[in-house]
Amino acid sequence: MEGSDGWQFRQLLLLIDEKLGSEDVAALKFLCTDLITFRKLESVQSAMDIFQLLIDKDYLNEEDTFLLAELLYRIKYHSLLSTLGYTKEKVQERLHEKGKVSPYRQMLYELSENITNEMLQEIVFLLRNHLPKRRRTASALELLILLEKQGLLTENNVQTLEEVFTSVSPDLLATVNCYRMAKVSLPQQENTLPIKESSPSNNADIRVFNSPQETSIRFVSPSIHGHCVEEPVSSWELTGRVNSIPGSQDNMAPNLTQVFSKMNLQLSGGFSGAENEPKVSSYKMDGPQRGICLVINNVKFDGDLPERKGSYKDAWELDRVFTWLGLEVRTYTDQTSDQIKELMQTWQRSEDHKGRDCFVCCILSHGESGAVYGKDGKLVSIRTIMAHFTAKQCPQLTEKPKLFFVQACQGKDIQRPVYVEADARVPDFSSIQQSISPSESIPEEADFLLGMATIDGYVSFRHVQEGTWYIQALCSKLQLLVPRGEDILSILTEVNEDVSRRVDRYGTRKQMPQPAYTLRRKLIFPIPRGPPPSRQY
Structure with missing residues (x-):
């Protein structure tokens, strides 16, 4: 971005703001919940309001627009990434080092995208004794926010979700279980590269899959209703560096390579070559x-x-x-x-x-x-x-x-x-x-x-x-x-x-x-x- 007065930067943010609808703004507010306080987010009326809050907290500026790119990537608005100089693949490559949306928030957003209206009604019915009687919940995002405000849902306590999804949706229960098991095995703080050596709970099997874009980690949870459920933890970008991490070894846990080596798993591949792959052309769709x-x-x-x-x-x-x-x-x-x-x-x-x-x-x-x-x-x-x-x-x-x-x-x-x-x-x-x-x-x-x-x-x-x-x-x-x-x-x-x-x-x-x-x-x-x-x- 050019211009010391930030004029072009502001124009760019206005352009993105104009493209986003009310549902997109609600999604952005939810994903920023761990970065901006509830009180400030409640007054948000537009995407531009969110951008200003991120600017005030120095999460977003002319020189560094990655957080905005990450947010657009999370809500699958990939067509706007080019306005920031990014592509879907470039964002994926940098998430492991620059991503700021926590695995917990990613997991909740994924759940909200897959909770149908029928499921939402059933969940509200099951939790009727725990929710304010006069509070109408119109969306899954609003319900999750309300559960957090009531203290029924936190980063370290997803028991309420496990209980309701046991009755409402075994598939969504598997998503919550994968998050819980990943939290046991992966770092607690955001974007920490070293990993504590720990075995997944409940006899879960841990597997590594490689792609040109990222190394993904999948936890295969124990049988649910007689079936083994495999869920990609990479949906929440719980990925780490493949190379070793320099610095003092004192009080430092092994990195990903060391952990998987000790578990007799082979970790290979990486990020090379993705940018050299030929791009697939598109059908002509601009006729009269x-x-x-x-x-x-x-x-x-x-x-x-x-x-x-x-x-x-x-x-x-x-x-x-x-x-x-x-x-x-x-x-x-x-x-x-x-x-x-x-x-x-x-x-x-x-x-x-x-x-x-x-x-x-x-x-x-x-x-x-x-x-x-x-x-x-x-x-x-x-x-x-x-x-x-x-x-x-x-x-x-x-x-x-x-x-x-x-x-x-x-x-x-x-x-x-x-x-x-x-x-x-x-x-x-x-x-x-x-x-x-x-x-x-x-x-x-x-x-x-x-x-x-x-x-x-x-x-x-x-x-x-x-x-x-x-x-x-x-x-x-x-x-x-x-x-x-x-x-x-x-x-x-x-x-x-x-x-x-x-x-x-x-x-x-x-x-x-x-x-x-x-x-x-x-x-x-x-x-x-x-x-x-x-x-x-």
Whole structure:
């Protein structure tokens, strides 16, 4: 940053402030809780207020903007890092030496990102005797702050979280357990490089994984409900220097290399080479028109297939989100198998693709392995649907990304809870010749992406009022991460994380989405000018 009067520095902060919404400001306030007092943070109204507080504490200045870069990295607003002269990878490389957000605060923020509204209601109910009766908790962040104010949650005491997540979410319980075990084995103070030699509690297994960006440490916790849960501690950047640390050895604990050497673990790799890797180019997404988005929403069926209650909510959300992203959305309801094929043929021959950047097709229906049901109860192969848009069949879409999102079961039904239904019936196995995986459904050509609500052979879940787990997570993550410059595969990874952490009200039914693709470049939707649909009302 140039200019002794700090004018350019202030202009830069104002630019970042203008890009951040109210949810982003709330996240920044939470992550700064250990750096700035509660009293001062409570008066914050904008990101600029936070920046000023950090400047006053000398955490942020013209010469050193890393803390701001770290905060933007933590809330996944990677597109703003370039304004500070950073990239996602450069921030990752320096976190081990300059990061100021504590592992405790990182863990709490990760939890808040994965606590659904349903989970939040259950947690508040379980803690009703410990929370102020007149205090309304609107978000997971507010709840965690309230627990800290009540003295029920501290850096050294996460027992309350362990108790509630035992009932509400075993996955989030594993996250808390990993933090607790890591705290036993890793330094207590922030950013301390030496490590005390200590064995993880509860017979946890400690493993080391290396990548070009960082060396990550994972703790494999003991069985939870009969399963071994592996969680990356690197989510909280609990990483240390690989090289030895100079200085006096008196009163100094061994460094990471020494610790893992004594535990008969090999630590290799490092940070070299990351900057020399070739960057993947992006698809052209700056045309006069973004593209067509088809939404096929099958709700009512002939025969014994049940009505897909709640699917209208999915179709409505898809319409709002893809319209916001600049696509022209066309919705078709209750289509037979022949009508689905005819629609594909119509849009395959359409001249409307000319001059557009991409094509999106969303199919909401019942399904079986590698296929979806038409309203008439007949199956249509997913591969057949997608094959209409290969370069040979649809030259207008040659070298353009073609995205297909399929909300349908890919296996047989299971017993359903009261408010959650499975998007399938018990299949007639005589009608299925073989099991088809998502990757086998994609045409053998480039530029396709298939996002499946669930892996082959399993059911997917739908709330009879709120819609499906997968489509709601997809719409939510698109609204959150497109403004942050994330590419579609990174967004779908976040969708996987979101859905995989959801659980029905009985805590026994889970779902895992699965993307497959032949994309050759990164697909990054341009940031819309208007606010996301969720913030328009």
